[in-house]
Amino acid sequence: MSNTTTVLLCGVGGQGTILAADLLAHTAMECGYDVKVSEIHGMSQRGGSVTTVVRFGLQGVDSMVCDKGCADCVVAFETTEALRNIPFVRQDGFLLVADETIQPLPVLMGKATMPENPYEQLKEANAVVIPAGQIAADLGCPKSVNVVLLGALATELDFDLAAWEKVISKRVPPKTIENNLAAFREGYTHAR
Amino acid sequence: MELLSGNEAIAQGAWEAGAHIGVAYPGTPSTETLEVFAKKDGVYAEWAVNEKVAVEVAVGASAAGARVLTTMKHVGVNVAADPLFTAAYTGVGGGLVVLAADDPGMYSSQNEQDSHWYARAACIPILDPANSQEAHDFTRDAFDLSEEFDVPVFIHSTVRVSHTKTPVETSVRQDHEIKEYQSDPAKWVMMPAYAKPRRKVQLERINKLRDWVESCPYNTIISRRSEVGVVCAGAVYEHVIEALPDASVFKLGVTWPLPNDALAAFADSVDSLYVIEEASEYLTESVRACGVEVSAFKHPLPQDGELSPGLIRKAFGLSEAVHAEAPQNIPPRPPALCAGCPHRLVFKELSRIKAIVTGDIGCYTLGALAPLQAMDTCVDMGASVSMSHGFEIALADKSHRPVVGVIGDSTFAHSGLSSLISTVYNNGGGTICVLDNRTTAMTGRQGNPFNGQTLQNRPSRELNIEAIVSALGVEDVRVIDPNNALAVRKALKEATANPMLSVLIFKSPCVLIDRIRKPAYVVTEACTSCGVCSTLGCPAISKRPETNQALIDPYQCIGCGQCPQYCAFGAIVSCEEGGLNE
Numbered sequence: 001m002s003n004t005t006t007v008l009l010c011g012v013g014g015q016g017t018i019l020a021a022d023l024l025a026h027t028a029m030e031c032g033y034d035v036k037v038s039e040i041h042g043m044s045q046r047g048g049s050v051t052t053v054v055r056f057g058l059q060g061v062d063s064m065v066c067d068k069g070c071a072d073c074v075v076a077f078e079t080t081e082a083l084r085n086i087p088f089v090r091q092d093g094f095l096l097v098a099d100e101t102i103q104p105l106p107v108l109m110g111k112a113t114m115p116e117n118p119y120e121q122l123k124e125a126n127a128v129v130i131p132a133g134q135i136a137a138d139l140g141c142p143k144s145v146n147v148v149l150l151g152a153l154a155t156e157l158d159f160d161l162a163a164w165e166k167v168i169s170k171r172v173p174p175k176t177i178e179n180n181l182a183a184f185r186e187g188y189t190h191a192r
Numbered sequence: 193m194e195l196l197s198g199n200e201a202i203a204q205g206a207w208e209a210g211a212h213i214g215v216a217y218p219g220t221p222s223t224e225t226l227e228v229f230a231k232k233d234g235v236y237a238e239w240a241v242n243e244k245v246a247v248e249v250a251v252g253a254s255a256a257g258a259r260v261l262t263t264m265k266h267v268g269v270n271v272a273a274d275p276l277f278t279a280a281y282t283g284v285g286g287g288l289v290v291l292a293a294d295d296p297g298m299y300s301s302q303n304e305q306d307s308h309w310y311a312r313a314a315c316i317p318i319l320d321p322a323n324s325q326e327a328h329d330f331t332r333d334a335f336d337l338s339e340e341f342d343v344p345v346f347i348h349s350t351v352r353v354s355h356t357k358t359p360v361e362t363s364v365r366q367d368h369e370i371k372e373y374q375s376d377p378a379k380w381v382m383m384p385a386y387a388k389p390r391r392k393v394q395l396e397r398i399n400k401l402r403d404w405v406e407s408c409p410y411n412t413i414i415s416r417r418s419e420v421g422v423v424c425a426g427a428v429y430e431h432v433i434e435a436l437p438d439a440s441v442f443k444l445g446v447t448w449p450l451p452n453d454a455l456a457a458f459a460d461s462v463d464s465l466y467v468i469e470e471a472s473e474y475l476t477e478s479v480r481a482c483g484v485e486v487s488a489f490k491h492p493l494p495q496d497g498e499l500s501p502g503l504i505r506k507a508f509g510l511s512e513a514v515h516a517e518a519p520q521n522i523p524p525r526p527p528a529l530c531a532g533c534p535h536r537l538v539f540k541e542l543s544r545i546k547a548i549v550t551g552d553i554g555c556y557t558l559g560a561l562a563p564l565q566a567m568d569t570c571v572d573m574g575a576s577v578s579m580s581h582g583f584e585i586a587l588a589d590k591s592h593r594p595v596v597g598v599i600g601d602s603t604f605a606h607s608g609l610s611s612l613i614s615t616v617y618n619n620g621g622g623t624i625c626v627l628d629n630r631t632t633a634m635t636g637r638q639g640n641p642f643n644g645q646t647l648q649n650r651p652s653r654e655l656n657i658e659a660i661v662s663a664l665g666v667e668d669v670r671v672i673d674p675n676n677a678l679a680v681r682k683a684l685k686e687a688t689a690n691p692m693l694s695v696l697i698f699k700s701p702c703v704l705i706d707r708i709r710k711p712a713y714v715v716t717e718a719c720t721s722c723g724v725c726s727t728l729g730c731p732a733i734s735k736r737p738e739t740n741q742a743l744i745d746p747y748q749c750i751g752c753g754q755c756p757q758y759c760a761f762g763a764i765v766s767c768e769e770g771g772l773n774e
Binding site: 012013025026029035036037039041046049062063064065066068070080081083084086087088089090091103106107108109110111112114115121125 | 193195197221223224299323351352355357359427430431435498500501502503512515516517518519521522523524525526527529530558562563636723726727729731733734735
């Protein structure tokens, strides 16, 4: 168990968690790790909370799910989802958050309220907050928020930057390779 | 090595085994299997209208000598059970492999039944891969087993097998000739005179399978310490190995029939034997039936939902990982109909007339959630139409709210049509709304008879719902644009006021098909904060915290034009006209 690294990616259906998980998993494989990626498809994708779990290790990965207190890193694409998934971060684990906020329907309807002072609560949880949306927008590719976050995550993992860049170049649509590489590098630089 | 989901691996395994034909009805978590298979070289694949039809097509193709893959979700196995039980008498021609994909935890299903019971009840052997490599290998081998034992073979998966990606060593395709077909009524005509001898054949086959399973390569023992022994299968095995590092484990790759002798010997080799399974008692009961004593957990395992290493450790009284708690009062984030969804106004209007709404399976089941809350029932595919008839006949002598069945286009083709025929035949009344969004949306926009798209893009025809319903003898049939609030309101009012059976076809494409965006709408100063627009449940509409006036998110709004029709103050206008959002 201790030889396996667990990354839980969470966000809102449609935010690109699945592509980010795919790039992370293929980079781990590129570096010689065993990998498991567990996704959820179907009804919850319609604007609901989504999580994808990526686990990798040199000795072979067993379970594909993540219990509370077992994620080495939680990567949150949205602040409310970050707060929701705090229990999954293990002791001394790492919580990486994009400073995007999407109000869920019960809040839009006035049946629930957004958390007060989310950034203070995230700070208490030792979260690293990345202005991923602004970084992506500054680069002229607002859709690459997920890859900016991946760049920030890369600072915490042992994979060669060359492996990351090789995988990104191979797996994103050809027209978006340069943008995605730029987004990845900018996220990396920002977090380091 | 390739990183493949269980579903992709099953498709690859079937292709390598030389499978010629694939046929299925989409259903989470099985859907991608046939989509991936359909893209491979040298295969024919199609969507059938439902799982029963898919299995019958598969049995026919198998009888004719082809190797066939058919895939379905667990509730699809219910629909397909009729031909499956008898195909376990006839046996096969070419290998016939059936994927049954379960959804413990109900991520996208109406129940979490365990398909293993079908294997035992129908006497169909079932293989349980734990990861994508096994999903690939077991599926590939299942075609040979199917032909060797002359029986269909189940591949069992769950969400955590079907939708988990793990590395797979793939191989090349082994071509198989389609066997020469020769008529053999004694094998294929299951009337009593022939079925009785085939039942004897089945019983002999079960004995052969029981002998085979004792030493087959799919069951494996992981010998560790002897205090605790665990019997498990599928994804649960991966949790067990991680949760209990000292336990010896009997990993079942075949979960029907079970290897009596091997399990008894394993039980003798450990102090206490436990069975760990998800949301079911199938395995526990089956292991007990082998004469093996099964120990009780220190703390009971949950009887519903998925397992995890943590839940298994808890059952054994072992330590759990420490973790922080989430802050209080985090708002829930349920799924919702998309911005611009053509189903929205139908539910809004059904909510307004306080109809009793019998619902069905699809994205539109989300119409049951707040704020639309316009659904009374959802049971199974096609049930909206038949249940509305049930309501009508039960309430016939009482004054009652209008009864309206709501069903999607693909679900209507799946089994709503036969329900409607039954209602027409029995001179039933009520109103049926067919929400024709031109696709099978929930499972990822597959083709169906009413959009005329086929799995391998072969030419087809688009069946006309209106013409079909008219041909059945329904006199009040109309096609309505569901984005026009007044048209929806008028049609529902008229249809529910008249005592005869009415079928309203609300036709407008799912917004995810072409992702067309028109200029977004904005809210002007005329907004009185009345809140009516927020009762539509559109994820693009929120409120300004300072004034409570409506606010439309310009990134989420696709300019569908639904909400302005509900604004009595004309405060919602196209952004080209300007408003508060600027």
